[in-house]
Amino acid sequence: MISIARKLALLGMFCASEAAAVTVFLDFEDGLLPTAHGWSFEGTDEGLLYSIAGGVLRGDTFSLPGEGGGYYKLPGVYDASKDTVFELRARYIDGSGGLGSAFGVYGPSSYVEIGVQAGQLQIVSEPMPPGSTTVGAATMGGFHTFTLLLPGGTQTMEVKVDGVTVFQGTRRLGVVPNGIGFGDFTAGGDGTWEVDSLFYSNDVPEPATLGIVLIGLCGLSWRMRRLQ
């Protein structure tokens, strides 16, 4: 289930008519794999590694012999000059290290991958040896909301779990072409996880605009309750 706040944010984005905004939302309620929504699959066997039941996408790369992986990619949707949010509501189940269950953003100024692991996140971006760091985070015991924030025109990044900041830092220069991805990024680790929903926005509306929309919606809701 997508949160009410996110629904309002989506609505706000449409209301604000942001000309160049890119918004991507998957909740898997239609039972279709991401490839049916324009994502490409990079890997060995999508039908073996990914399945959907009850509006939840399940990825399990342990099911492949050896250490093969597979992930989804959506190219051409990231502009580093714009404020960016990439958020997954997901449940970590099992992993063997590395980026077996992960999501990331790529572009000329950004290379960021967030691996969801047992009780921690692996942040791959900072230009620090050995190229990644881990931070403790609430990943166990059910679904959690993992949010990656990339402020436009900066080299900073922020990661939140259930709305709580767990990491702030700089991000390293990236690769072209730009895009976003999620799944098992690595041949060096497998993962099992479930993704209930995925939200991505490049070019988030100004907080002031969103605030006005939210105030309007809240006012409308209050009036409707009064009328009932």
Ligand SMILES: [Ca+2]
């Ligand atoms: Ca769902």
